[in-house]
Amino acid sequence: MTLTALTDQPVHSRGQSFWRAVELAGCYLLGALWVLPLFYAVWMAFHAAEYEVRFDLFAPLTLGNFVDAWNAAPFARYFLNTFVLITVILASQFVICTLAAYAFARYEFRGKTIVFMLVLLQLMIMPEVLLVENYRTMVKLGVIDTVLAMGLPYMASAFGIFLLRQAFLTVPKELDDAARVEGAGPLGILLKVYVPLSRPIYVAYGLVSVSYHWNNLLWPLVVTNSVSTRPLTVGLQVFASPDQGVQWSIISAAALMTSAPLLIGFLLFQRQFVQSFMRAGIK
Amino acid sequence: MTGAKNQITAWLLLLPAVVLLAAFTHVPAVMTFINSFYSTPRGTRPAKFKGVDQYANMLADPVFLAALKNNAIYAIGTVPAAIGLSLLMALIVNSSIRGKSLLRMSFFLPTVLPMIAVANIWLFFYTPGYGLIDRVLAPFGFAETNWLGDPSTALGSLMVLAVWKEAGFFMIFYLAALQQISPSLSEAASLEGASRWYFFRRVTFPLLMPTTLFVLINAIINSFRLIDHVIVLTRGGPDNASTLLLYYIYQTGFRFWDTGYAAALTMVLLALLAALAFIQFGVLDRKVHYK
Numbered sequence: 366m367t368l369t370a371l372t373d374q375p376v377h378s379r380g381q382s383f384w385r386a387v388e389l390a391g392c393y394l395l396g397a398l399w400v401l402p403l404f405y406a407v408w409m410a411f412h413a414a415e416y417e418v419r420f421d422l423f424a425p426l427t428l429g430n431f432v433d434a435w436n437a438a439p440f441a442r443y444f445l446n447t448f449v450l451i452t453v454i455l456a457s458q459f460v461i462c463t464l465a466a467y468a469f470a471r472y473e474f475r476g477k478t479i480v481f482m483l484v485l486l487q488l489m490i491m492p493e494v495l496l497v498e499n500y501r502t503m504v505k506l507g508v509i510d511t512v513l514a515m516g517l518p519y520m521a522s523a524f525g526i527f528l529l530r531q532a533f534l535t536v537p538k539e540l541d542d543a544a545r546v547e548g549a550g551p552l553g554i555l556l557k558v559y560v561p562l563s564r565p566i567y568v569a570y571g572l573v574s575v576s577y578h579w580n581n582l583l584w585p586l587v588v589t590n591s592v593s594t595r596p597l598t599v600g601l602q603v604f605a606s607p608d609q610g611v612q613w614s615i616i617s618a619a620a621l622m623t624s625a626p627l628l629i630g631f632l633l634f635q636r637q638f639v640q641s642f643m644r645a646g647i648k
Numbered sequence: 649m650t651g652a653k654n655q656i657t658a659w660l661l662l663l664p665a666v667v668l669l670a671a672f673t674h675v676p677a678v679m680t681f682i683n684s685f686y687s688t689p690r691g692t693r694p695a696k697f698k699g700v701d702q703y704a705n706m707l708a709d710p711v712f713l714a715a716l717k718n719n720a721i722y723a724i725g726t727v728p729a730a731i732g733l734s735l736l737m738a739l740i741v742n743s744s745i746r747g748k749s750l751l752r753m754s755f756f757l758p759t760v761l762p763m764i765a766v767a768n769i770w771l772f773f774y775t776p777g778y779g780l781i782d783r784v785l786a787p788f789g790f791a792e793t794n795w796l797g798d799p800s801t802a803l804g805s806l807m808v809l810a811v812w813k814e815a816g817f818f819m820i821f822y823l824a825a826l827q828q829i830s831p832s833l834s835e836a837a838s839l840e841g842a843s844r845w846y847f848f849r850r851v852t853f854p855l856l857m858p859t860t861l862f863v864l865i866n867a868i869i870n871s872f873r874l875i876d877h878v879i880v881l882t883r884g885g886p887d888n889a890s891t892l893l894l895y896y897i898y899q900t901g902f903r904f905w906d907t908g909y910a911a912a913l914t915m916v917l918l919a920l921l922a923a924l925a926f927i928q929f930g931v932l933d934r935k936v937h938y939k
Binding site: 389392393395396397399400402403405406409417460461462464465467468469472473474475477480482483484485486487489490491492493494495496497498499500501502517518520521523526551576579580582583586587597598601602605613616617619620621623624627628631632635638639642643 | 654655657658659661662664665666667668669671672673674676677679680683736737740745747749750751752753754755756757758759760761762763764765766768769770771772773775778780812816817820821823824869872873875876879880894897898901902907910911914917918921922924925928929
């Protein structure tokens with residue numbers, strides 16, 4: 366079998382190299398096709414409206430669309446709102462999920478398995494699925510149209526608890542015991558031993574969480590109704606509604622602008638992004 | 649660690665997470681169930697017990713049936729396409745092809761962008777006559793198409809966007825799994841003269857099975873959970889041709905303010921997700937070993 370494989374090769378080599386070339390072309394075509402929509406958006410955003418469907422390599426570049434978009438809606442405020450929202454969510458997630466993950470990783474208590482299953486349920490039933498009932502809760506709490514309303518349902522995340530628990534389980538028990546002997550309490554051990562050893566997981570979870578909440582639309586759309594709380598996604602949705610009759614080039618500029626921080630971050634730290642998503646995905 | 653003191657410590661550590669999860673997942677799920685048996689309170693008129701009336705109405709509601717059918721088509725159409733493409737992408741990026749980091753970037757980029765932003769860009773692509781798609785097709789003799797305004801193409805247009813947006817995300821999981829496969833396997837196979845297709849079919853694909861199942865479940869959940877593009881592109885139209893279940897819940901709850909009916913609709917979605925959860929935790933996890 367080995368022999369035929371070896372002797373077969375030269376005979377087929379011309380045909381093989383042809384198909385290899387076709388295959389390579391297919392791969393690059395797929396890559397080009399995938400990035401095309403984004404390139405097109407960049408083209409529209411940086412050219413005057415008359416070049417929306419006219420291609421001219423020497424068409425004059427302009428930042429006018431960005432200026433127009435920026436002036437047409439309170440994007441500065443939206444950026445601030447998104448920034449505050451993400452900071453609040455991420456900080457709470459880190460604290461709340463770390464505590465819970467530690468309990469699941471290192472403590473034995475009654476009902477542990479059932480509680481863990483109940484936590485994992487949130488992986489399936491995400492807060493936006495229950496938006497009608499959650500909206501009612503926010504009305505009762507009197508927090509409609511606040512950062513708190515947008516953030517509360519996401520602060521305890523099953524995904525985060527699960528991810529950190531897996532990380533904590535790999536921490537050697539001896540380190541835990543040693544810290545205990547030195548008189549450290551549960552919180553001290555957590556902060557001195559577990560958190561520092563799980564730093565890559567925090568980075569991974571942080572990146573995944575930031576890109577999720579930067580992009581989240583439905584729940585913020587439901588619980589906000591004013592410029593002073595709306596995040597970027599909702600702001601863009603209000604700005605680009607078809608009945609507003611805004612030019613495509615300006616919409617493209619606004620769309621790129623709202624994605625810019627994530628986009629630039631991704632282009633600069635591509636490896637970290639991809640690795641983070643990988644780390645978060647392997648269970 | 650056991651003992652009463654440790655029990656207390658454990659519960660104190662869990663407290664914030666348990667309270668928040670219960671408040672925004674478990675309690676609302678139960679409340680949705682209860683509310684689905686009541687009419688919607690209007691003004692001073694309180695909610696009245698209606699038994700299974702809401703569910704009976706649902707079966708006679710053509711929009712609900714359309715949403716359910718559309719969602720089934722949407723899932724059956726997008727899930728296998730996204731999984732197939734993501735696997736292909738991962739194989740490409742994991743090979744020795746030149747420029748693979750550029751390819752990886754190109755595949756992954758849509759994942760990082762907000763759906764609302766890309767949907768607005770695609771809204772332009774789908775513009776009849778003027779948009780990119782019609783411009784590209786025109787030289788080949790295609791007539792102007794109202795992609796989003798025609799009931800026969802509206803849902804398909806949403807599906808194409810969804811596949812484009814999601815495939816790169818799932819690629820990451822396959823890529824991670826492919827990197828766990830020992831290179832000595834492919835060396836041995838090529839020494840034995842196995843074709844690449846044979847090797848993929850008999851070795852790579854079976855080894856990727858746990859990943860495929862994981863991605864499958866997540867892709868199905870996403871097909872019920874993500875409606876940002878529906879809001880931007882079609883708003884469920886024309887004539888409910890592209891409405892999805894969650895979009896209809898959103899409309900019922902926040903456009904028509906019929907919260908009782910929205911609760912019953914949510915129960916259908918919860919039942920579907922519960923069935924998925926059962927399949928994942930009950931059936932698949934027993935057969936597939938995660939690390």
